[in-house]
Amino acid sequence: MFGDGKPIIGVIHLPALPGYPQSPGLDGVLARTLRDVEALERGGTQGILVENDEDRPMRVEAAPETTAVMTRATREAVVAASRAVVGIEILLNDPMASLAVAKAAGAAFIRTDYFVDPMERPEHGGAMAIDPVGLIAYRRDIGAEDVLILADIQVKYATMMVERNLVESAALAADHGADGIIVSGLVTGQPPDVADVAAAKQGAGTVPVLIGSGTDADNAAALLTVADGAIVGTSLKDDHGIVAERVAELVAVARGAGDRP
Numbered sequence: 484m485f486g487d488g489k490p491i492i493g494v495i496h497l498p499a500l501p502g503y504p505q506s507p508g509l510d511g512v513l514a515r516t517l518r519d520v521e522a523l524e525r526g527g528t529q530g531i532l533v534e535n536d537e538d539r540p541m542r543v544e545a546a547p548e549t550t551a552v553m554t555r556a557t558r559e560a561v562v563a564a565s566r567a568v569v570g571i572e573i574l575l576n577d578p579m580a581s582l583a584v585a586k587a588a589g590a591a592f593i594r595t596d597y598f599v600d601p602m603e604r605p606e607h608g609g610a611m612a613i614d615p616v617g618l619i620a621y622r623r624d625i626g627a628e629d630v631l632i633l634a635d636i637q638v639k640y641a642t643m644m645v646e647r648n649l650v651e652s653a654a655l656a657a658d659h660g661a662d663g664i665i666v667s668g669l670v671t672g673q674p675p676d677v678a679d680v681a682a683a684k685q686g687a688g689t690v691p692v693l694i695g696s697g698t699d700a701d702n703a704a705a706l707l708t709v710a711d712g713a714i715v716g717t718s719l720k721d722d723h724g725i726v727a728e729r730v731a732e733l734v735a736v737a738r739g740a741g742d743r744p
Contacts, residue, residue: 492530494716526730653686667695
């Protein structure tokens with residue numbers, strides 16, 4: 484789907500969506516979407532992930548207006564992107580809504596933070612709902628089998644509720660049908676250890692493993708000696724949004740890592 488080499492999937496962190504008092508409204512959300520798509524494509528990114536990252540406080544499940552606006556914004560990104568593959572994640576934990584949006588908007592993949600690992604976030608009500616079997620069945624039921632599921636394991640900001648290492652989590656995610664497995668650092672902007680990526684690769688078998696946080700032009704070469712690609716947001720942005728030159732610099736490093744045997 485993403486071509487040869489080590490793909491970089493750039494993240495569009497949308498402003499707060501309608502329904503939140505700090506939202507710039509639908510027009511403001513769509514303007515950010517299109518501006519960041521243009522910058523990511525100009526920088527050469529192979530993928531684009533649309534997220535409602537600035538909704539505060541975040542909801543565990545999507546409100547109706549969130550699903551509606553994410554469908555519109557994702558569709559605008561799909562139409563505007565001439566080369567990059569577009570995906571969607573509705574935060575905080577609604578992968579079925581993400582799949583429904585992807586199907587309706589013509590997106591090619593979703594990201595879900597919670598797939599097979601029992602985890603909790605007390606500030607958001609405790610245990611996060613996980614149902615990998617139900618999610619795969621729902622994808623089939625809505626005719627979205629062509630939409631990839633990129634699944635985090637032991638995701639940042641949440642606490643594991645069972646004792647399990649990354650090899651085991653990656654193997655479970657692969658066994659339950661994840662099309663890609665994501666490993667992140669402890670917080671946004673922090674990369675995982677290379678050893679953690681290697682552990683996930685060991686458990687994942689033939690399923691690709693992606694870096695989910697903290698990749699930048701300085702550390703990408705080391706991380707991508709092990710990982711199969713990266714989802715990148717923070718390091719590509721300034722205060723105004725995605726910077727095409729930062730994207731191009733990172734894509735060049737990733738391309739070099741992909742060219743090495």
